[in-house]
Amino acid sequence: MEKIYFDNAATTPVSGEVLNAMLPVFTDKYGNSSSLHNIGRDANNLIDQSRDTIAELLNVSSNEIYFTSSGTEANNWAIFGIANANRRKGNHIITSKIEHHSVLSSCEKLEKSGFKVTYLNVDSNGLISIAELMHSITSDTILISIIAANNEIGTIQNIRTISAIAHEKNIIFHTDAVQLFGHIEVDCQELGIDALTISSHKICGPKGCGALYVRKGVLIDNFIVGGNQERNKRAGTVNVPAVVGFAKAAEIAYRDIKANNYKLKQLSDYFKNKLEAEIPDIIFNGHPRQRLPQIVSVSFSCVEGESILMLLDLQGICVSTGSACTSNSLEPSHVVSALGLCYEDVQGTIRFSFSVNNTFEEIDFTIDALKKSVTKLRDMSPIYKKRKRVKKCIVKK
Numbered sequence: 001m002e003k004i005y006f007d008n009a010a011t012t013p014v015s016g017e018v019l020n021a022m023l024p025v026f027t028d029k030y031g032n033s034s035s036l037h038n039i040g041r042d043a044n045n046l047i048d049q050s051r052d053t054i055a056e057l058l059n060v061s062s063n064e065i066y067f068t069s070s071g072t073e074a075n076n077w078a079i080f081g082i083a084n085a086n087r088r089k090g091n092h093i094i095t096s097k098i099e100h101h102s103v104l105s106s107c108e109k110l111e112k113s114g115f116k117v118t119y120l121n122v123d124s125n126g127l128i129s130i131a132e133l134m135h136s137i138t139s140d141t142i143l144i145s146i147i148a149a150n151n152e153i154g155t156i157q158n159i160r161t162i163s164a165i166a167h168e169k170n171i172i173f174h175t176d177a178v179q180l181f182g183h184i185e186v187d188c189q190e191l192g193i194d195a196l197t198i199s200s201h202k203i204c205g206p207k208g209c210g211a212l213y214v215r216k217g218v219l220i221d222n223f224i225v226g227g228n229q230e231r232n233k234r235a236g237t238v239n240v241p242a243v244v245g246f247a248k249a250a251e252i253a254y255r256d257i258k259a260n261n262y263k264l265k266q267l268s269d270y271f272k273n274k275l276e277a278e279i280p281d282i283i284f285n286g287h288p289r290q291r292l293p294q295i296v297s298v299s300f301s302c303v304e305g306e307s308i309l310m311l312l313d314l315q316g317i318c319v320s321t322g323s324a325c326t327s328n329s330l331e332p333s334h335v336v337s338a339l340g341l342c343y344e345d346v347q348g349t350i351r352f353s354f355s356v357n358n359t360f361e362e363i364d365f366t367i368d369a370l371k372k373s374v375t376k377l378r379d380m381s382p383i384y385k386k387r388k389r390v391k392k393c394i395v396k397k
């Protein structure tokens with residue numbers, strides 16, 4: 001069998017349609033979009049068209065969309081830019097314990113320069129508590145940033161409720177929608193979102209391209225300086241081929257959204273049912289219904305996730321133990337830990353993330369490989385044998 005790729009939350013291949021849209025931009029329409037001559041203007045027109053496409057999908061104005069080099073940059077910009085621009089109003093930020101590291105690390109850095117940050121807990125399904133959010137707001141709170149759909153467990157937060165609470169108190173609401181965008185329709189106006197992060201390579205667009213939506217009227221400092229690109233807000237020559245590819249990928253994702261979600265749900269349901277029937281002592285992480293269909297996070301009790309990953313890799317199956325950005329660290333996942341699982345379960349967590357190109361045969365092959373790998377590892381695990389004897393409760397919360 002060829003390689004089986006179940007790591008689509010880490011990145012996706014560029015689709016043929018996207019590649020075809022990008023190719024002429026590398027060779028014929030190669031201008032610098034800031035140049036005043038006609039080749040430059042052509043490039044600038046391509047960026048404008050791409051901006052219009054993304055804006056329309058999010059139901060916002062084109063001049064509220066800024067292209068960036070990644071979702072990471074857009075998250076950094078949102079957190080630093082909004083915090084610093086609004087500092088005179090207060091110095092308190094609210095986020096959650098299950099954010100992507102591009103949000104968490106930005107908040108941690110702001111703490112070193114005098115900001116106060118509240119990191120909200122989540123329940124065992126990965127949802128923040130609305131009561132805890134309301135309780136955490138102070139007169140100094142200037143920004144609430146909550147991930148729309150989590151990249152490790154797929155849980156989708158109650159965005160509308162969170163934004164309503166933020167607005168009632170005159171607080172800016174940012175959401176990291178990198179995993180949600182292209183899978184679930186997002187109407188920023190209807191949902192009351194003030195700033196939103198998206199990224200191209202999660203939806204079959206090229207890597208190294210993202211965007212930040214900033215509602216008109218929201219104060220945000222520049223993040224990268226040294227040029228007047230992106231309406232003086234984000235300096236640096238714009239990556240025109242990537243921007244064109246991003247817009248094309250977004251257009252296709254929205255065009256196919258219903259059919260894709262149907263297929264992804266079928267794949268993940270089939271995978272979960274079969275896995276449950278074949279392998280004992282596993283936990284499915286994330287919300288059972290309020291979730292992305294393409295991400296399935298499973299904790300295999302008393303085995304090391306990295307060992308499972310390696311054994312699957314030897315058979316050509318690509319999965320991950322969590323976020324790709326931290327996959328080379330042996331730290332247990334901060335997201336799965338926040339759900340309240342025991343250490344022995346957190347350590348054995350694998351994220352499977354599907355695409356519409358995956359097949360049921362690939363799932364059958366993977367479950368067979370998983371069954372053999374997990375059985376082999378558990379046979380060598382004294383903790384597993386002990387746990388089976390005492391039948392210790394798996395979930396702590």
Ligand SMILES: Cc1ncc(COP(=O)(O)O)c(C=O)c1O
Pocket residue numbers: 009010069070071072073075100102147149150151176178179199200201208209210323324325
């Ligand atoms: C939820 C989330 N936010 C932000 C990012 C960062 O996006 P990028 O890879 O474009 O930097 C990722 C990437 O994994 C993600 O899953």
